[in-house]
Structures are given as structure tokens and as C-alpha cells.
Amino acid sequence: MVRNALAAAVLSALLSGPVLAQEASPPPPPPAPTDWRAISPNDLLVIDTTKGRILVELAPELAPAHVERIKLLAARGFYDNLAWHRVIDWFMAQTGDPLGTGEGQSWYPDLKGEFTFRRGPDMAFTPVAAPTGSLIGFVRSVPVQTQPDALMSGTGDKKVHGWGLYCPGVAGMARDEGNDTANSQFFLMRQAYPALEKRYTVWGRVVSGLDVVRTLKASPNPDGIVTEPDRMTRVRLAVDLPQAERPTVQMMNTTSAAFRALADHARQAKGTDFSVCDIDVPVQVTPGA
Template sequence: MTRQGLRAAGAAILAAAACAAPVAWAQAPAPSDATPVIAAGDWRVVAPDNLLVIDTTKGRVLVEMTPEAAPGHVARIRLLAKAGFYDGVPWHRVIDGFMAQTGDPLGTGEGQSWHPDLKAEFTFRRDAQTPFAAVAAPAGALVGFVQSLPVQTQPDAVMATTADGKVHAWGLYCPGVAGMARDEAPDSANSQFFLMRQPYPALDKRYTVWGRVVSGLDVVRALKFSPKPDGIVAEPDRMTRVRVAGDMAEAERPVARVLSTASAPFRDLVERTRTARGADFSVCDIDLPVEVK
């Protein structure tokens, strides 16, 4: 995904292919065959400094940022949000069945912030202290979650063989995953980012993953999209205000609770989903229940 639009490998991918926070808990899925009843102690509250609040012309989106996966990129998003850089910026490039891209103040795909470009964080190093919950074990790997982010990683046993006691891991481009746009050079991400409308594994390990939508994926999918090959939207929706929850006044700060991946209901959800999907099971099939206040 280039900042200016799809080029080279990106073109091949295309060819292949003002809301106030509510006063009561909302958006938790109703119990079903795939969603067990969740007790109070089974929830995990997203840290305010890791919760990005994106208000748009279509509604509110909450992204849980994952500094364990991309500390440099999360720091940049926090910095720009605090400065109000993203306020009023359009979703200039939206492709149905793919992703919604924003972060260019010019709205053309050519713009970026005044800060220097970032070093790529396509993968990260995971140690035994990283909060990780495995849901599948394909040959020579583990697939699971770091907080709400779907990841693939080397097995824990490999930690004993590495100099730093850590193993490689990388975010997976499931629906809602937040990635950083860049030019052809790997170390060229700056301020533009995209949110996945659908899964797209061809992006894995090629674009930095820095978080995932925990609330408002319906809003991301409702953004105006373009049928044109370049995906540029003529009259785009916009981000009206973007802030990190920790920078907001407590009275207006949303609080998001996500099902803890350390809980029994999470393990039950995984097994129910695996049974329902059978051989087609993927980590992208697991929708973590969320409540927002």
C-alpha cells in the first residue's frame, strides 16, 4: 500500500481483488451458540493510552493500538492525534472488500506529516512476558492474539535457542486491523494509515501493523468507497476528530472492555468457532466481544 496509491505489488493486489460516547455499556454481542455468557471478571479494559478514538462523518471507531507490535508507529499515531493532525482529514482512498485509507492532509495520497519517515516494523520480537493466547498451531508456528491483535509467531520453544530469548511475530491482516501506508521503500511510512474492511493476508509482513478496531468496524465498512482502480474517493467521508482516549477529558473519554484472551469464555469461543468453521477455521473468524461505555 503506497501513500500515493497502489504501485507494483500493490497494483497486483488490486487486480486480484461528532458521535458522543453512550452513557451505558453497549455493542456487546448477544449470547449465541458462538458467544458464551461473559462474567465481569472475564473482561479486559483497554488502556486509555492505547485506545485511539476516531470520530468520523459516519460514526465513531475505536482502535486498540498495540505498542508490543509496532512501538515506533504507535508513538507516531499518538503524537499526531495529540496535535490534532488528523482532524478533518479525509478517507481519501477506500476500496470495498479491502481497506479504507486516510492520514493525508492533502487528500490526494501525496501528503504526510512534517515528521521524518518511520523505520518499518513489519515483524516484532515476542518473549514469554508478551501477552499471547494461541488459538491454532500450524506446522512450525503459532497463531493467536496479542491483546486484540491477531498474530502469527514462532513457537515458545524456540525462545530457548535465540540470543535474546525472543521469537519473531507479526500481525495478521484480518478485518479491522490497522496498517501503515508507505511508498516503495520499506522505511517510508509517515502519517497515512488504513483500516481493513475485509481480511487480506497478502499484506502480512509487508506493511506495519499497529492495532485493530475493537468497536466501529461497521463504520469503517460504511465509509464511501470508490469503484475506480485507484480507489480514490471523489467526495470522501472524513475524520472529524482523532484523539487518544488518555488525552481526553475523563467525562468524555470512552472506555472499552474486550473479552480477555486469558479467560475461559475466550477458550470456549475459540472452540465453538473452530467447530462451526471446520477446515476453513482462521484466527480472522474470531470476533472478540467488546463493550463500550
């Protein structure tokens, strides 16, 4: 079911081009204490696995129904001990199927696709690039692309369309061939994959543990199905963990001057090859017990 739909999105073409030598720009200044923000324990998903811990910041601004589903299933222990049943190197790691085959789901109804969201002037957003007719930047930790602010005045709700970008670490919801068939299975990106954008719902991003995502056992086969897979041992919101076990995360605020300097440095370093996926937002993690 979900396995086949996501498999159809895999592309084999690789783009290459000449690399131009560029003068190195000086590193940005160190951030001040006010340049950091605490990730709310209500929006921090703690995924313990057989390979280590993964922390995901949820993004209800982008996909409120999907975030609510993830929270509900985590609170009920649905994800505990489920396999990373489909892992493709240089693509993604998929889980959330109680059958471990790609055919299972929760007992809750399927979700309507939330492939895009509406961005208004009250949503914190930091642009880092402005391709023709759009803006690319961040909503908290999640890279997004949106229509420009100038179009807000001409819409009924004074908002514009936006959508999440599938950079490494971005969390997406798996689905069957129909747009409104996501349920419990999700995937975490091991590498960037733009072909998924506006086709699969983005609901968060890994803020710590991307190295763990990339070490989950991958399949040597094109379908990605893993034999003797790694597993999630426990999945909870940080707020639902005992205080002594609760990790805390400080992340550079993507609306801060320090982040803008970091983005400028990345843009200058990469030149015409710059992508929003080149920006790693710094984090400070206190792990908990």
C-alpha cells in the same frame, strides 16, 4: 506515492472450495466478570468521522515507533478533518494525508518498517491454531502469527519472531515503495487481506466501529481515490478527551478461559475452513458524551 505502493498489493484471485455440512456445536458459556479487561485510555484511539465513531486499540508491543507516531499526530490535531481519500470495497479505507491525494505526509521523518516483532515468554499470547512450524493467536485484540515457543531457548534474546495478521479491522501503516517510508498515512481493513502481512506495519485493531469503516464512501475506480470523501472530524487518544466525553471499552481478555471457549467454538463451527479472522472478540463500550 503511498497510493501506488499499496495499490500494488491488491490481488484479484479469489479462493473457493467445497463446503462440508457440520453438526452445530453448543455455544460457549457466558463470560464471567473476571473474563473482561479494560482497554487503557492511553492505548485507545478515538476516531470521530462523518459516518460515526471508530475505536482502535493500539498495539505498542507490535510496533512501538508507529504507535508513538500515531499518538503524537493525534495529540497535535494533525488528523482532524482529513479525508478518507482512498477507500476500496472489500479491501481497506486509507487516510492521514493532509493533501488528500495520497502524496502528502506529516513534517516528521519517515519511520523504519516494523513488519515483525519479537515475542518473549513475558508477552501475553493466546494461540488458537498451530499450523506446521508456527502458532496463530492473539496479542490482546490483534491477531498474530509467531514462531513456536520451543524456539525461544535457542535465540540470543530468548524471543521469537511474530507478525500481525491482516484480518478485518486491523490497522496498518501505509508507505511508499521503500520499506522505511511510512509517515502519517494509515489504513483500516474492511476485509481480510493476507497479502499485506510482513509487508505493512500493523499497529492496532478496530475494537468498535468496524461497521463505520465499512460504510465510508468507497471509490468505484481501481485506484480507490474517492471524490467528495468522508472525513475524520476529530482524532484523539481517549486519555486526552475530557472525562465526560471519554469512551470506555471492556473487551473479553484473550488470555481468559471464556475466550478460549469462544475460540474453540469458532474452530469447531468452521472446521477445516477455520481462520483466526473468524473470531470476533466481544466488547462492551460506554460511549461518553
